[in-house]
Structure formats: C-alpha cells, structure tokens
Amino acid sequence: xxVKALKGFKDVVPGDVETWQFIEGMARDILHRFGCxxxxxxxxxxxKLFKRSIGETTDIVEKEMYTFADRNGSSLTMRPEGTAxxxxxxxxxxxxxxxxxxxxxxxxxxxxxxxxxxxRLRQFHQISVEVLGTDLPRADAELMAMAALIIEELxxxxxxxxxxxxxxxxxxxxxxxxxxxxxxxxxxxxxxxxRRETNPLRVLDCKNEQCQAxxxxxxxxxxHLCGDCDSHFxxxxxxxxxxxxxxxxxxxxxxxxxxxxxxxxxxITGDLGAQxxxxxxxxxxxxxxxxxxxxxxxxxxxxxxxxxxxxxxQREEKIAPPGVDVFIAALGAKAQDMAFEMCHKLxxxxxxxxxxxxxxxxxxxxxxxxxxxxxxxxxxxxxxLVKNVGILRNMQSRDQYDVSLGGDLxxxxxxxxxxxxxx
Ligand code: ATP
Ligand code: MG
Numbered sequence: 001x002x003v004k005a006l007k008g009f010k011d012v013v014p015g016d017v018e019t020w021q022f023i024e025g026m027a028r029d030i031l032h033r034f035g036c037x038x039x040x041x042x043x044x045x046x047x048k049l050f051k052r053s054i055g056e057t058t059d060i061v062e063k064e065m066y067t068f069a070d071r072n073g074s075s076l077t078m079r080p081e082g083t084a085x086x087x088x089x090x091x092x093x094x095x096x097x098x099x100x101x102x103x104x105x106x107x108x109x110x111x112x113x114x115x116x117x118x119x120r121l122r123q124f125h126q127i128s129v130e131v132l133g134t135d136l137p138r139a140d141a142e143l144m145a146m147a148a149l150i151i152e153e154l155x156x157x158x159x160x161x162x163x164x165x166x167x168x169x170x171x172x173x174x175x176x177x178x179x180x181x182x183x184x185x186x187x188x189x190x191x192x193x194x195r196r197e198t199n200p201l202r203v204l205d206c207k208n209e210q211c212q213a214x215x216x217x218x219x220x221x222x223x224h225l226c227g228d229c230d231s232h233f234x235x236x237x238x239x240x241x242x243x244x245x246x247x248x249x250x251x252x253x254x255x256x257x258x259x260x261x262x263x264x265x266x267x268i269t270g271d272l273g274a275q276x277x278x279x280x281x282x283x284x285x286x287x288x289x290x291x292x293x294x295x296x297x298x299x300x301x302x303x304x305x306x307x308x309x310x311x312x313x314q315r316e317e318k319i320a321p322p323g324v325d326v327f328i329a330a331l332g333a334k335a336q337d338m339a340f341e342m343c344h345k346l347x348x349x350x351x352x353x354x355x356x357x358x359x360x361x362x363x364x365x366x367x368x369x370x371x372x373x374x375x376x377x378x379x380x381x382x383x384x385l386v387k388n389v390g391i392l393r394n395m396q397s398r399d400q401y402d403v404s405l406g407g408d409l410x411x412x413x414x415x416x417x418x419x420x421x422x423x
Pocket of ligand 2: 256
C-alpha cells in the first residue's frame with residue numbers, strides 16, 4: 001500500500017498553492033512597508049527554550065509539543081510558535097546591538113500535536129512578527145494596524161479584540177481576586193480545576209459552557225490594572241482610534257502563553273466554525289531578559305496561514321495560476337526543432353513559454369494554448385517556414401500579426417518580447 005502523509009500534516013498542491021503565494025506575497029509586501037526585516041530560524045530547538053518562554057503550565061507545553069530525544073539523548077522540540085525562536089536568535093546573534101528598535105518577521109511551519117480538524121493541523125504555518133525595543137503604546141497600535149492591514153489587503157474581514165493582562169505589579173492582585181471568586185466553585189471541568197491550582201488566569205480561556213457561565217461574573221483584569229498599565233492601555237486604544245482601526249475590548253481574553261504582559265489581541269472571524277482566531281499576539285516585556293538577553297521590551301503576533309487560505313478559498317473567485325505568455329504551435333519536424341530552440345530563448349528573455357512536443361494537429365495545439373491561458377500563440381506551420389514568417393495570434397482579440405523568423409535567434413527573441421510589450 002502507498003505510504004500516506006501523517007495525520008494533521010498536509011500537502012499544499014498546485015491549484016491551492018497560488019492562494020498561499022498570494023497570502024505570503026501580500027504579507028511580505030505590507031511587512032516591508034512597516035520596516036520589518038525577515039529572519040529564518042531553525043524549526044528544531046532545545047526543549048527548554050519553549051518551556052522557559054511559553055510556560056510549563058500552558059496547553060502548548062503540557063500537551064501539544066512535538067518533543068523527542070535525538071540520537072545523543074538531548075531533548076529537542078519542533079517549534080510550536082515563532083516568538084521564542086526569534087528571540088533566541090535575536091539574543092544569540094546580538095541583533096539588539098544593531099538598532100534600538102527592530103521589526104522582525106518570519107514565515108514558516110509550526111508544530112503542535114492537536115486533534116486535527118478544519119483550520120487545525122499538526123503542522124501549520126504562521127506569519128510571525130515581532131517589534132523589539134519599545135514599550136510605547138504607539139508600537140502596540142501600529143502592530144495591530146499592520147495585522148489588520150494584511151487582512152484587509154487580502155480582501156478579508158475579521159474583528160480585532162483587545163485586552164490588557166497587566167504586569168508583574170498588578171497581575172498578582174488580580175490572581176488573588178480571581179482565586180477568591182473561584183474558591184467556592186466545585187463543578188468546573190477537570191482542566192479548570194487543575195489550572196486553578198497551577199495557572200489561574202488560564203481558566204478564563206476555557207471553552208466549556210458550564211465553566212464559561214461561571215466566568216461571566218468573574219472579576220475583570222481591566223479593573224485590576226495598576227496606574228501605568230491602565231494609562232498604557234488607554235493610550236493604545238486612542239492610537240487605534242487615531243488610525244481608524246476598529247476593535248472591541250474583551251476582558252476575558254487571556255491567551256494561551258505565559259509570557260504575555262499588558263496588551264493582548266486576537267483577530268477573530270465568524271466564518272471558520274470553532275477555529276475562529278486567524279491571528280493573535282501580545283506584548284511580552286521581560287521575556288528577552290528572561291531568555292538571557294538584555295532588558296528589551298517587545299510585542300508580536302502570529303497569523304495562521306491555513307485559516308487565511310480557508311477564508312480565501314470560501315470566496316467564489318479562485319486565485320488562478322499565472323497564464324502562459326506565448327504558446328508556440330509548431331507543425332512538422334522542422335518547425336518543432338525551431339520552436340524547441342525558440343522556447344528556450346524566449347524563456348531566457350523573461351517570458352513564460354510553452355509548446356506541445358508531440359506535433360499534434362493545429363486545432364489540438366490551439367486548444368492546449370487556450371487551456372494554458374496563453375495570451376499569444378505563435379503559429380509555425382510548413383507555409384510559415386517556407387516564407388520565413390510566423391503568425392502571432394492575440395488569443396483575446398483574435399488579431400494576427402506577421403513575425404519574421406530569420407536572423408540570430410537571441411536577437412529575434414528580444415524583438416518578439418518588445419513586440420508583445422507594445423501590443
Ligand atoms: P487556538 O485558540 O485556535 O488554538 P491559539 O491561541 O493556540 O489558537 P496562537 O498560539 O495564538 O493560537 O497562534 C496564532 C495563530 O496561529 C492562531 O490564531 C491560528 O490562526 C494559528 N494556529 C494556531 N494553532 C494552529 C493549528 N493547530 N492549526 C492551524 N493554525 C493554528
Ligand atoms: Mg491552540
């Protein structure tokens with residue numbers, strides 16, 4: 001029996017890959033407008049990098065990581081998200097020495113051992129962006145505006161939900177208030193009972209309806225922010241207003257990673273069922289230092305490419321692969337030889353060129369040209385060879401032009417490119 005791919009691991013095949021290329025191209029374009037530089041980091045890291053940053057008592061570290069011992073017995077993990085690896089690289093390569101504020105992004109696969117379903121895979125892909133070196137509220141607003149612009153320019157619409165998780169100073173006070181509130185409640189789900197002991201904030205993220213009913217009246221973190229965090233959050237909101245970026249404050253949003261401080265946000269869609277988050281992120285002041293680097297604040301987000309692709313595929317119009325510029329329809333052995341050389345010369349001159357090597361009838365070759373979405377067909381039949389003049393047909397307008405065939409082939413190719421440019 002044929003060997004199949006792993007469960008939750010998916011091929012992106014021609015026909016679908018064009019959507020991915022569109023997403024990636026658009027994202028890169030916008031990221032560059034915001035001065036983001038690309039970084040590529042390994043997908044395999046020491047396990048302790050993720051334990052230390054994401055946190056031992058998070059879903060990712062507790063149950064989702066692909067962790068294994070390599071042949072030397074070292075514990076390695078396939079990266080489950082982008083930030084930890086990018087910060088490791090930022091510190092290890094001394095990137096902070098180059099510029100006080102840096103915008104860095106990476107695009108690539110992430111790995112989480114979750115139950116595969118629509119919009120949820122075990123190997124998925126993220127556009128992951130970090131702004132390092134500033135804790136100004138303006139950086140938060142700008143980063144969210146950047147994420148929103150990517151979505152908008154892809155032709156999609158999602159809503160932005162924001163929250164503040166406070167800082168080392170105010171979070172403990174909120175934790176105490178939350179624990180007091182949770183103290184009497186016994187019929188929480190198993191996960192929540194456990195989280196109440198290990199990581200109380202995380203209970204608010206529970207999807208269980210019975211738990212959610214209790215949490216509706218739970219204390220709100222926004223009521224427990226210290227003065228600094230409160231004015232930071234207010235400034236973020238007014239800068240979002242200034243940029244006309246719509247948002248909704250959701251004080252239940254706590255995010256699944258321990259490193260977040262202050263601003264957190266999610267980009268939510270109603271069109272993907274349970275997998276409603278297209279992107280998410282937040283501020284992580286203190287994380288660079290915690291990972292052994294200088295005390296540099298930062299904020300970032302990760303956007304899921306599978307979910308973006310699903311949203312784009314739900315639209316009626318498919319993103320088509322690029323069409324052929326010139327299809328050469330050659331009839332007879334001599335014309336075939338000539339066309340074979342022409343193809344290569346035209347490709348060297350920058351055109352997307354195709355031909356049929358099987359010397360089928362003209363009607364058949366015209367059909368192939370049509371199917372390939374050719375803009376032009378160059379017809380080389382026996383008559384044309386005798387006259388040394390080919391026929392160039394504009395497939396849309398049906399206009400036909402004479403193309404002289406003599407002389408040096410490289411020069412001929414350049415003049416054909418010129419001619420097509422002008423048509
Ligand atoms: P979810 O609540 O859907 O599990 P998350 O909070 O775990 O999301 P993050 O860690 O914040 O997600 O990752 C950012 C983005 O990456 C998500 O908004 C989503 O678009 C995408 N993502 C996360 N996990 C997966 C997955 N298993 N498959 C596909 N995309 C994913
Ligand atoms: Mg998750």
